[in-house]
Amino acid sequence: MLPQDESLEILEEFLREHHYEKLQGIPIRVILQLAYLVLKETAFVDGNKFYRQIIGGAMGSPFTLTLANIFMWKWEKMPFVRLITFSYDHPRYIDDIFFTFNEPKAKIVAVIKKANDFHPNIKLEATIGSCVSFLDLLINNKNGILSIFVHYKPAAEPCVVPFVSDHPRHVFSNIIRVVRYSSILGIFEKERRSFQLMLLYNG
Incomplete structure (x- = not known):
């Protein structure tokens, strides 16, 4: 969970380091005030109880996602992380990172x-080993x-998307993952057969 106050400080540092004195005409001071409101005033009601979020931000919020990426920007600047990130390619999606490391496990x-x-x-x-998952890849x-x-x-149902699904249309096109993610023909053939069986299983 993102620490709220520290995330706001890192947001200001990020904006100043990248020379964003104004962003689309909005000064940093106003951006920080708006960010404060979004983080500090997130609340919900459950039954007759009122809850206010004190750590992190609203799940699924575009702002929370952006702030998480900025927080990771700060994390990647730490000296111990630079050992990894400047020596090797390291794809990252928010807080999921994949990298190879040719040093002893210790x-x-x-x-x-x-x-x-x-x-x-x-x-x-x-997850350290010769076979690891990264997002929806198995490497x-x-x-x-x-x-x-x-x-x-492991808990996923054998279906493309859940049977009762309100997913946007673009999600249904994710079935092309079988083609995109299979790095060799033998893997592709295995995935294709599994996919056909899944479609047959689901009628």
């Missing part, structure tokens, strides 16, 4: 331990050659 464990000391609210959960390292599969979460 060294990366030490880096992750330091990263976990960055903030009490931010804890990294590492396998066999003798230095990476193969990519579609990653299916």
